[in-house]
Amino acid sequence: MPRAFLVVMDSVGIGGAPDADRFFNGDRPDTGANTLGHIAAACATGAAEEGRSGPLHLPHLDALGLGAALRLASGARGEGLDADPVGLWGAAQEVSVGKDTPSGHWELAGLPVPWDWSYFPDQTPAFPDDIVDEVKRLAGADGILGNCHASGTEIIARLGDQHQKTGWPICYTSADSVFQIAAHEESFGLDRLLQLCEGLAPMLHDRRVGRVIARPFIGEPGSYARTGNRHDYAMTPPAPTLLDWAQGAGRKTIAIGKIRDIFAGQGVDEVLKGEDRTLMAHLADCVATAPEGSLTFANFVEFDSLYGHRRDVSGYARHLEWFDAAIGPVLAAMRPDDLMILTADHGNDPTWSGTDHTRERVPVLAKGPYSGQIGIRAFADVAASVAAHLGIPAKGPGESFCEGR
Numbered sequence: 001m002p003r004a005f006l007v008v009m010d011s012v013g014i015g016g017a018p019d020a021d022r023f024f025n026g027d028r029p030d031t032g033a034n035t036l037g038h039i040a041a042a043c044a045t046g047a048a049e050e051g052r053s054g055p056l057h058l059p060h061l062d063a064l065g066l067g068a069a070l071r072l073a074s075g076a077r078g079e080g081l082d083a084d085p086v087g088l089w090g091a092a093q094e095v096s097v098g099k100d101t102p103s104g105h106w107e108l109a110g111l112p113v114p115w116d117w118s119y120f121p122d123q124t125p126a127f128p129d130d131i132v133d134e135v136k137r138l139a140g141a142d143g144i145l146g147n148c149h150a151s152g153t154e155i156i157a158r159l160g161d162q163h164q165k166t167g168w169p170i171c172y173t174s175a176d177s178v179f180q181i182a183a184h185e186e187s188f189g190l191d192r193l194l195q196l197c198e199g200l201a202p203m204l205h206d207r208r209v210g211r212v213i214a215r216p217f218i219g220e221p222g223s224y225a226r227t228g229n230r231h232d233y234a235m236t237p238p239a240p241t242l243l244d245w246a247q248g249a250g251r252k253t254i255a256i257g258k259i260r261d262i263f264a265g266q267g268v269d270e271v272l273k274g275e276d277r278t279l280m281a282h283l284a285d286c287v288a289t290a291p292e293g294s295l296t297f298a299n300f301v302e303f304d305s306l307y308g309h310r311r312d313v314s315g316y317a318r319h320l321e322w323f324d325a326a327i328g329p330v331l332a333a334m335r336p337d338d339l340m341i342l343t344a345d346h347g348n349d350p351t352w353s354g355t356d357h358t359r360e361r362v363p364v365l366a367k368g369p370y371s372g373q374i375g376i377r378a379f380a381d382v383a384a385s386v387a388a389h390l391g392i393p394a395k396g397p398g399e400s401f402c403e404g405r
């Protein structure tokens with residue numbers, strides 16, 4: 001029975017979104033943002049030489065059509081990405097009115113977000129008093145720190161010391177629909193932070209704030225570092241997604257990385273977590289051993305969290321090159337009737353101003369028993385195509401691009 005592997009390279013956008021002018025980093029619209037295109041250009045001009053060198057080298061992804069998808073989506077020629085695609089390839093654009101991770105993943109899974117998320121204004125204080133009061137009550141603290149838009153690494157460097165002295169949680173947000181709480185794992189306590197976030201989440205979900213995110217960190221003043229114990233408390237998807245369709249059809253569903261959190265556990269049978277390098281080993285194991293008819297859904301977050309938000313062009317290029325080298329043997333180990341789709345959920349152009357995601361089209365690259373160009377599709381077509389390949393009913397608005405190919 002055919003198996004499917006849906007792999008999201010978090011934030012690997014390819015520009016060209018027709019509605020980019022309606023999304024912002026600070027005051028600057030996202031018009032012209034192009035994560036892959038600008039990284040490739042920086043590499044070609046010698047502007048991304050930390051820990052790597054020269055033109056962007058992605059032979060496996062390019063053979064699947066990454067460079068061709070970039071040209072199709074945005075008209076940009078990615079220097080070094082010139083292969084003639086061998087598989088099924090194209091691009092997709094989002095309709096949900098959010099450039100965040102849940103919006104992108106839900107829509108890829110066949111569920112465009114049917115509402116506008118709530119966002120907090122880019123001002124200080126950013127949060128209304130009743131939310132602040134609830135945080136204080138749940139934390140047993142007399143106040144909060146932050147209460148503003150911020151980058152997570154910058155705000156713990158700035159306020160970590162004060163946090164340790166007062167015991168007040170550091171609360172911040174971004175251009176996404178998120179309420180983030182940073183606290184020291186030892187002086188504040190990891191369990192206490194997780195309980196705080198879990199307790200606060202229902203109030204914020206009721207207001208259509210998509211996620212409350214625990215951001216634990218360790219260390220001393222001047223050397224604070226975030227840990228892998230981040231936890232997202234996300235709103236439950238308002239309707240079944242590809243994961244539920246597959247599970248409902250009796251298929252095994254395996255979530256690699258953040259997928260369970262993004263879907264609030266809905267439709268997930270098994271969870272495999274870790275850093276991206278560990279996740280690639282999990283993906284390889286799933287290709288080797290996942291049962292007939294199963295769906296494996298993976299998210300590789302470090303493109304976004306370690307490099308995109310940090311506006312680290314060399315780091316992003318390094319991670320792309322690591323991913324490309326590591327995915328090669330995984331692709332080679334697939335069975336003839338397997339389908340693997342490699343795509344992304346939004347952009348996060350590391351050459352752009354600000355530290356937020358960028359509205360972009362995304363690549364859709366597939367290895368499996370299909371080939372050809374699929375054009376510029378809807379995100380939801382990915383779910384419909386996976387469902388068609390698995391031979392299960394699709395319940396979303398998408399159309400399969402596998403049919404007849």
Ligand SMILES: O=P(O)(O)O[C@H]1O[C@H](CO)[C@@H](O)[C@H]1O
Nearest residue numbers: 150151152153174176178309
């Ligand atoms: O700057 P950090 O804390 O990494 O935050 C980023 O991560 C959040 C959730 O993915 C985004 O909304 C963005 O704010």
Ligand SMILES: [Mn+2]
Nearest residue numbers: 010011101345
């Ligand atoms: Mn994302």
Ligand SMILES: [Mn+2]
Nearest residue numbers: 304305309357
């Ligand atoms: Mn992000």
